Amino acid sequence: MPNRFNAKSSLNVAGQEYEIFRLDAVPNSARLPFSIKILLENLLRHEDGVTVTREDIEYFSHWNPQAEPDKEIQYRPARVLMQDFTGVPAVVDLAAMRDAMRALGGDPNRINPLQPAELVIDHSIQVDHFGSDSAFALNAELEFQRNRERYTFLKWGQQAFDGLRVVPPDTGIVHQVNIEYLARVVFSRTVGGRTQAYFDTCVGTDSHTTMVNGIGVLGWGVGGIEAEASMLGQPVSMLVPRVLGFRLTGTLKEGVTATDLVLTIVERLRRHGVVGKFVEFYGPAIRRLPMGERTTIANMAPEYGATCGLFPIDQVTLDYLRLTGRDDHQIALIEAYCKAQGVWHTEDAPEAEYSETLELDLGEVVPSLAGPKRPQDRVALTAMASHFPEALAALKAERNLPTKGAAKAVIDGQEVEIADGSIVIAAITSCTNTSNPSVLIAAGLLAKKAVARGLRRAPWVKTAFGPGSMAVTRYLDRAGLTEPLKALGFHNVGYGCTVCIGNTGPLPEPISKAIAENALCAVAILSGNRNFEGRVHAEVRMNYLASPPLVVAYAIAGRIDLDPYQDPLTTDAQGQPVYLKDLWPTQDEIEAAIAEFVTPEAFRAAYADVFTGDARWQSLTAPSTQTYDWPADSTYIQKPPYFQGMRLEVAPVEDIQGARCLAVLGDSITTDHISPAGSIKPNSPAGQYLIAKGVDPKDFNSLGSRRGNHEVMMRGTFANIRLRNLMAPGTEGGVTRHQPSGETMSIYDAAMRYQAEGTPVIVIAGKEYGSGSSRDWAAKGPRLLGVRAVIAESYERIHRSNLVGMGILPLQFLAGENATTLGLTGTETFDILGLNDGAAKQVEVRATGADGSVKRFQARVRIDTPNEVDYYRHGGILQYVLRKLAA
Incomplete structure (x- = not known):
């Protein structure tokens, strides 16, 4: 390594020598925000004159925060x-790359994670059983019955790939396991015979990877394909972002929770606009902000639209690491x-120099919910009490739903x-919220x-509690x-x-029947981070986020339509009204319980054998090949077709001609709308398969x-029950x-018909296309359906990157233009001209109507970096990496 700034130095911690790369070797670096310093250290450590040059590092000495x-x-x-x-499709792709490497004449064992990769199995358990002591055991048994093929495959991957560690199912939620156990805060690794110390950083295949920002670790969500490339040693190509400093002052009032605080921050930052930006929290309130509150705020970065929401490392951080049972030497390091x-x-x-700043006095925060469909x-x-009738009327008018009053069940x-x-x-x-002892203890005390x-509870309410880790169970048990x-x-x-991702399980049949027969707008209330339409449960149209005690x-x-300060929640056995204030615990009660019962022993015991798994996991027999x-015959794991017929040589990128439109979509189309998720209906293409x-x-x-079976997934792409395709007015799903026949059919059937006809397809959309979770199948699915390009008014950061990573061209309407202003209906034939082998910054789109009329407009090419140009030329990031390794 060149080390042109003489940044290489040493650090002695309790007799252990570490090699470090000092930030103060770069002039003017002291003024930089914490997140930018982490990026700078990363470049200092990887300076090689090729991927990281002297000029790259010098840029930070004169970084202009306003630019x-x-x-x-x-x-x-x-x-x-x-x-x-x-994670399953990521490991499936790695396995397929090994096969492809062999076909190209290379060594399959070269396909291995070159960076540590950790996978936590937490998304598969469903709430089929609830409200009984046996609920967990029954749900876990069903989980293994349903997912044995997937789990066997992951167990194979754990032994086949060096550097891949798997946390077995029924252990905890990935981000909570990350902050409580996996995160190092400062990483150490032997490089060239010396032990290096450097900032712990990560990318994750889930957008709420940002939760680790709460303990000072820079991390954010990426698509599975980008994560796979990172595992294979490819750098993440990124633009140095603007950084918003969010100054926190004051103190939360009695009765206000971390959930209320984060919902206020989400509202404030969404209104301000932070998409593509880093957010850092600072100010005098930081030292009084417990780690539970920090990680709650950091977790919700995707909801306020930022790449990350980073907190500093301080004494509160160290106290939390001690609480969660981290090693004394690691804390000293x-x-x-x-x-x-x-x-x-x-x-x-x-204070650092920020691109812009906002400020919030914590004393202004009030108890809150968020909904009914956006966080x-x-x-x-x-x-x-006044909000709900208005929201209900708006929903009924939008969906043309009748008002039938009440229903019996x-x-x-x-x-x-x-x-x-x-x-x-x-x-x-x-x-x-399950990572935050203060709100869980509050929920328990209220109960x-x-x-x-x-x-x-009201008898028609399906209740569920999904602890984020076994440590939660231990301290709640101890607290009684x-x-x-x-x-x-x-x-x-x-x-x-569980419920936050829609693994809610069925509603009791009488409730489900009453909702369906009376078109009722029933409600879900959850302590989660997402409440998009159709996400929590297909039969529940309105969803509200709230703190655990409010849940x-x-x-x-x-019922949701009451003012808990004025209206009683219910009446007790004596017929006396019970108000929220009668049940709400004081802050002193909460803090006393935390001090007595939330201890390092609970965390040490929970993570003592974290990779071992239960008897079901241990009994799985995985191949050793x-x-x-x-x-x-597997319906869970199938070899994907991405590398079929692939050659070492790269063919030039050609213009897209004669394309048809698969869908014309509106604003705020989320990855939940695009990516296959939720239950499988028997009459759907996936169900029929x-x-x-x-x-x-x-x-x-x-x-x-x-997700490990592309045949199922491509059939579930664009199949969300709430998707509204403007090409098929009056329909949902x-x-x-199909064009030019005009026949109405499923998007999957139309895509297969277009492929049989040799016709490429495109998608047209509005603002914030692809917002929400970083689902790689929101890009993989469209690619397998034959989508060559998307033309949208704007994109969410992760999804735009994922489209490029799958070889799909993201185009953006010029300012002031969209499908409506241009008069596009989706019935046209589309030509996309002037791609210039993928290097074009702007192209011409030519839309030809059935009557021969032609509309021409310019569109901006959203391939934002030179690396992405390479990925697009190769047909995707995996093809690019595979060719490089095979060569």
């Missing part, structure tokens, strides 16, 4: 983090390294009445007070709060993401669990009209 991003760097994260929904690098945060530390739509708790022999606004799902779920008054929660129906349903309170009330023997393979509908499992 628009234009500097591309090659960034190498320390590790890759995956969950099983996105973190403190020594951060102080040596000038990034140790103290209250009197000088940035915060509603003050006091406003819910019989639950466990008791006749109940449900109506619009009835809560049918109440779930403490998602790493966002304890409710049980003392003889209260129970598990039994009160269970008394209200919040039994442990499994250590996984418990609303489960008791059974270095290449995978793809079972022909599985039935033809002999799979009984009761064994369909979810689309997410079948994956429906389109």
Whole structure:
């Protein structure tokens, strides 16, 4: 390595010598934001004169925080983090690359993670059973029955690929396991015979990887294909971003939770606009902000649109690491390294230079919810009684739904009445809040007070509690709060993401029937991070995010349309009204319980054998081969077709001509709308495929669990029940009209017909196309359907990158133009001209109508970096990496 800045130095920690690369070797680096310093250290350590040059590093000595991003760097994260929904296809692709490497005459064993890769199986457990002591055991048993093929494959991958570690199922949620155990904060690794110390950084195949920002680790979500390339030694090509400094002052008021704080921050940052930016939190309130609050705020970075939401490393960080059972030497290394690098945060530390700043007085935050379908739509708790009727009326008008009043249903022999606004799902779920002892203890204390008054949940409410790690169960047990929660129906349903990602399981049949027959707008309330339409449950149209104690309170009330400050939640056994204030624990009560019961022993015990797994995992027998023997009859794992017919030589990129439009979509089309997710309907293309393979509908499992089978996934692409394709007005779901026949059919069937006809296809969309989770199948699925280009008004960062990574051309309408202003209906034939072998910055699009009329417009090419040009030319990032390794 050139080391032209003489940054290489040494650091001694308790007799252990570490090689470090000092930031102060670069002039003016002290003024940089913490996140930019992490990028700078990364470049100093990887300076090679080719991918990282002297000029790249010098850029940071005169970094202009106000300038628009234009500097591309090659960034190498320390590790890759995956969950099983996105991790399975990543391991499938690596296995397929081994086969392709052999076909190209190379050594398959060269396909190996070159960076540490960690996969946590947490997305597969579903809430089939709830409200009983046996719920977790029954759900876990069903999980293994449904996912045995996938789990066997992952166990094969763990032994076949060097550097891949797998945390078995029923252990915890990936991001909570990350902050409580996997994250190093400062990484150490032997390089060239010396032990280097450097900032722990990661990219993850889940957008909420940002949760680790709370403990000072720079990490964010990427698509599975980008993560795979990173595992294979490819740098992440990125533009040095603008950094927004978010100054926090004041103190939270009594009764205000971390959830309320984060919903306020999400609202504020979404309104301001931070897509593509780094956000850093600073200010005098930081030192008083516990780690639970920090990680909650960091977790929600995708919801406020930022790449990351980073907190500094300080004494609170070290206290948290001790609490979670980290090694004393590792904690000493973190403190020594951060102080040596000038990034140790103290209250009197000088403020960095930011591109822009915002400020929030924590004293202004009030108890809140967010909904009914976007996390940035915060509603003050006091406003819910007036908000809900307005939101309900708007939804009914938008969906042309009738108003039928209330409906009767019989639950466990008791006749109940449900109506619009009835809560049918109440779930403490998602790493966002289950990682935070303060809100979980609060939920338990509220439950304890409710049980003392003889209260129970409303009988029509399906309840669920998915602890984010086994440590949660241990401290709630010690605090005596598990039994009160269970008394209200919040039994442990499994250590996984569950309701937040739609693994909610079926509603009780009488409730489901009442909703369907009366077109009711039922409600879910959850302590998660996403509440997009159709995500939580297909039959529930309105979803609200809330803190765990509010989830418990609303489960008791059974309806959302009340003001809990003025209206009673219910009445007790004596017929007396019970208000929220009667049950809400004080901050002193919460803090006393945390101090006594949340201890390092709970975390050490939870993670003592984290990679071992239970008896079910240990009993799985995986093959020991270095290449995978793809079972022909598997409906879970199939060899993907990405490398079929691939040659070492790269063919030139040609213009796209004679394309047809597969769908014309509106604004805020999320990856949930595009990517296969949720349940599989028997009459859907994916369901029909599985039935033809002999799979009984009761064994369909979810689309997410079948991400290792491209045949299922491509059939579920653009099949979300809430997708509205403007080419097929009056319909919902994956429906389109084939051109020029005009026949109405599923998007999958139309795509296959176009492929048989030799016709390329495109998609037209509005603003924020691809927002939401970093789902690689939101790009892989369209590619397999034959989509060659997307023309949208704007893109979410991760999805645009994923499109390029799959060889799909992302185009952007010029300012002020869209499908409506240009008069595009999707019935036209499209030519995309002037691609210039993938290097063009702008192209001409020619749309020819059935009557021969022609509309011409310019579109901006959103291939943003030189590396992405290479990926596009090669047909995708995996093809690019494979050719480089094979050569």
